[in-house]
Amino acid sequence: MSDSSRPPVAIERTFHRFTYSQRWEHLILLAAFTVLLLTGLPQKYRASEWSQWLLSTPERVILFRQIHHIAALVLTAEVIYHLGKAIYLAARRRLSGAIFPTMQDGRDFVQMMAFLFFLSRKKPAFGKYNFEQKFTYWFLFFGIGIMVISGFILWFPEVITIVLPGGVIPAALLAHSNEAVIAVIFIIIWHFYHVHFERLNLSIFTGRLSEREMRAYHAAEFENLTGEPADWSVPEQAPTQTGGQPGGVS
Amino acid sequence: MPRHIAILTPFLILIMLGLVVWQTDAPYARAAPILQETPSGGPAPTAQETPSAPPPTPIPAQNLSLSDEYCLGCHGQPGQTYELQNGEQLDLYVDPVVHQASVHGEQGYACVQCHADVGEYPHPPFQAADRREVTLKLNAVCQRCHSHQFELAEDDAHAAAQAAGIREAAVCVDCHTAHEVRRLTDPETHELLPETRQWIPERCALCHSAIYEKYHDSVHGSALSAGNPDVPTCIDCHGVHNIEDPTTAHFRLQSPRICADCHTDPHIMDKYGISTNVLDTYVADFHGTTVAIFEKQSPDAEVNKAVCYDCHGVHDISSPSDPETGIEMKSNLLVRCQTCHPDANENFPSSWMSHYVPSAENYRVVYWVNKFYAFFIPAVLGSMGALVVLDASRAAIERRKRRRSASEPSGAIIVETSADASPVTDSTSPDQPAGGSADDESAPTDSNSPTEDSHG
Numbered sequence: 001m002s003d004s005s006r007p008p009v010a011i012e013r014t015f016h017r018f019t020y021s022q023r024w025e026h027l028i029l030l031a032a033f034t035v036l037l038l039t040g041l042p043q044k045y046r047a048s049e050w051s052q053w054l055l056s057t058p059e060r061v062i063l064f065r066q067i068h069h070i071a072a073l074v075l076t077a078e079v080i081y082h083l084g085k086a087i088y089l090a091a092r093r094r095l096s097g098a099i100f101p102t103m104q105d106g107r108d109f110v111q112m113m114a115f116l117f118f119l120s121r122k123k124p125a126f127g128k129y130n131f132e133q134k135f136t137y138w139f140l141f142f143g144i145g146i147m148v149i150s151g152f153i154l155w156f157p158e159v160i161t162i163v164l165p166g167g168v169i170p171a172a173l174l175a176h177s178n179e180a181v182i183a184v185i186f187i188i189i190w191h192f193y194h195v196h197f198e199r200l201n202l203s204i205f206t207g208r209l210s211e212r213e214m215r216a217y218h219a220a221e222f223e224n225l226t227g228e229p230a231d232w233s234v235p236e237q238a239p240t241q242t243g244g245q246p247g248g249v250s
Numbered sequence: 251m252p253r254h255i256a257i258l259t260p261f262l263i264l265i266m267l268g269l270v271v272w273q274t275d276a277p278y279a280r281a282a283p284i285l286q287e288t289p290s291g292g293p294a295p296t297a298q299e300t301p302s303a304p305p306p307t308p309i310p311a312q313n314l315s316l317s318d319e320y321c322l323g324c325h326g327q328p329g330q331t332y333e334l335q336n337g338e339q340l341d342l343y344v345d346p347v348v349h350q351a352s353v354h355g356e357q358g359y360a361c362v363q364c365h366a367d368v369g370e371y372p373h374p375p376f377q378a379a380d381r382r383e384v385t386l387k388l389n390a391v392c393q394r395c396h397s398h399q400f401e402l403a404e405d406d407a408h409a410a411a412q413a414a415g416i417r418e419a420a421v422c423v424d425c426h427t428a429h430e431v432r433r434l435t436d437p438e439t440h441e442l443l444p445e446t447r448q449w450i451p452e453r454c455a456l457c458h459s460a461i462y463e464k465y466h467d468s469v470h471g472s473a474l475s476a477g478n479p480d481v482p483t484c485i486d487c488h489g490v491h492n493i494e495d496p497t498t499a500h501f502r503l504q505s506p507r508i509c510a511d512c513h514t515d516p517h518i519m520d521k522y523g524i525s526t527n528v529l530d531t532y533v534a535d536f537h538g539t540t541v542a543i544f545e546k547q548s549p550d551a552e553v554n555k556a557v558c559y560d561c562h563g564v565h566d567i568s569s570p571s572d573p574e575t576g577i578e579m580k581s582n583l584l585v586r587c588q589t590c591h592p593d594a595n596e597n598f599p600s601s602w603m604s605h606y607v608p609s610a611e612n613y614r615v616v617y618w619v620n621k622f623y624a625f626f627i628p629a630v631l632g633s634m635g636a637l638v639v640l641d642a643s644r645a646a647i648e649r650r651k652r653r654r655s656a657s658e659p660s661g662a663i664i665v666e667t668s669a670d671a672s673p674v675t676d677s678t679s680p681d682q683p684a685g686g687s688a689d690d691e692s693a694p695t696d697s698n699s700p701t702e703d704s705h706g
Binding site for chain 1: 548
């Protein structure tokens with residue numbers, strides 16, 4: 001067919017971002033996190049009316065606690081899988097270092113601050129994970145670590161006190177309940193802002209980023225992968241939506 | 251995108267505000283002491299029962315059809331007995347001196363005001379199978395004057411036992427006696443007389459002797475024997491007349507309130523240097539939170555969480571600092587813990603903060619964890635919030651700027667980055683395989699990248 005017989009066509013390239021495993025990990029984390037919050041917050045805010053309405057009988061408390069424990073086991077299994085996989089890959093020199101903080105993140109942060117305070121017109125060109133995303137990962141990494149450890153201390157106080165002094169149990173209780181609040185605040189303010197508000201970023205579910213997103217938000221990574229400049233003066237036509245077929249032709 | 255934001259923003263702001271509000275209502279006291287707000291439905295603290303009706307003014311004996319002398323003509327002679335249907339001998343003798351000394355005698359109540367159904371001599375024979383039945387039958391006359399107390403007693407554990415066929419269960423005269431009824435309260439204040447407080451355990455001990463022995467040696471009982479008016483006697487915890495069955499789940503759940511009545515009262519506790527914080531600290535902990543809430547929500551629920559007496563003892567309560575039995579000694583407390591936590595070892599008891607509020611001196615780890623989060627939560631909230639607000643407003647400004655300049659390519663996201671300055675004008679070749687870089691993990695690098703199909 002000749003070009004003139006058809007409307008202008010744009011090709012949208014997509015870029016692989018997350019593996020199947022990572023996408024599943026995120027889904028499971030999301031589910032476990034939600035269940036843990038829904039069953040945990042009523043236990044924390046026992047002074048409030050809604051909590052007492054939910055947990056009005058010992059049977060309900062036991063039920064909530066059991067659901068909480070099951071979700072906790074799922075999350076723990078995921079943590080073990082995540083760490084185990086990282087160790088496995090590291091042992092074979094195949095672990096990507098992309099998520100680890102580097103000096104570049106510090107420079108990006110400074111550049112970002114300059115941009116936010118109108119000292120610069122340019123945002124930093126980010127790599128695969130920008131410093132905000134790295135911060136999200138590591139904040140939750142350690143947060144979940146605290147939650148898992150303190151959670152098991154609370155679950156098995158008799159076992160824990162065989163080796164540790166009894167004071168760790170009330171300390172773990174405080175840490176568990178405060179860290180939970182931090183996690184919620186963090187997810188809502190920080191994570192939701194970046195993936196829903198700043199732009200709708202569904203790459204953790206689809207596994208891909210579009211070329212437009214790559215150029216705009218991961219310019220350094222884009223240039224690294226393609227060798228092309230990330231600046232959008234290049235294409236003649238604006239790419240249009242590809243209708244859900246990644247990498248397809250519209 | 252803007253609609254997306256418009257829908258989500260109010261929700262998120264609400265959730266965040268809610269979280270902040272909860273978090274700021276005191277990080278430590280998780281459950282407010284619930285006990286204060288509920289009206290005391292438990293046992294009455296003391297015997298200050300408001301008399302529902304003033305006792306009828308004594309009718310002078312000479313106006314009665316039968317004077318006491320008339321009765322005492324027979325019943326004043328020692329050794330008078332009457333054989334009941336089962337062969338038991340009922341003593342018919344009444345010592346007029348003893349009766350005169352009783353509260354009824356003092357006020358001039360006559361025999362026939364209680365024994366109203368006797369009539370002229372010879373009065374009809376009294377029909378009763380045995381001595382207990384005599385007591386139970388005659389006991390009913392108390393309600394003629396003391397109807398309030400009598401009605402209360404119809405709801406108590408003894409009445410329930412009577413109804414269940416346990417005839418030994420106490421009725422009025424078992425505690426108060428028939429003809430030697432004592433004055434128990436001050437007529438002016440209706441407060442218990444000091445000697446009454448010591449008399450009460452002795453009356454209960456007539457049946458509950460094993461419990462009396464424990465109580466007598468306890469920190470409360472021994473102080474009571476020494477004449478201390480502050481310590482509880484039986485009825486302060488169990489109530490008077492409407493004594494509740496203390497073996498029910500309900501009693502267990504509301505029992506902390508009984509202890510708290512005195513132990514949160516600084517007027518009493520300051521004398522002995524005892525903290526009035528004991529209830530709040532209990533309610534702030536696992537066990538207490540659950541107990542306090544179920545006490546409100548489902549007062550009849552079986553709850554296996556420890557209440558005051560599970561650790562401090564029921565009747566054999568000793569001072570925590572008692573050198574032998576005090577639970578300040580972890581080994582003594584451990585025994586209590588092991589009742590519910592059989593695997594607990596000697597480290598375990600200190601997981602209970604012993605009614606302390608964590609401070610730089612007591613439970614330092616807990617204190618510092620708390621302090622850390624008191625700082626960390628606002629710090630995270632504040633800095634994250636500030637960054638997000640900055641970022642959002644900067645983005646909004648950029649967007650408006652773009653909209654003004656009409657020359658932008660429609661649909662493209664324009665984010666100026668420092669990636670490169672020189673635009674390259676090569677518009678072809680979008681199909682370079684984007685492989686090679688140290689992509690994350692073992693994923694096949696970019697299996698689904700630029701699948702490209704040039705038109706035509």
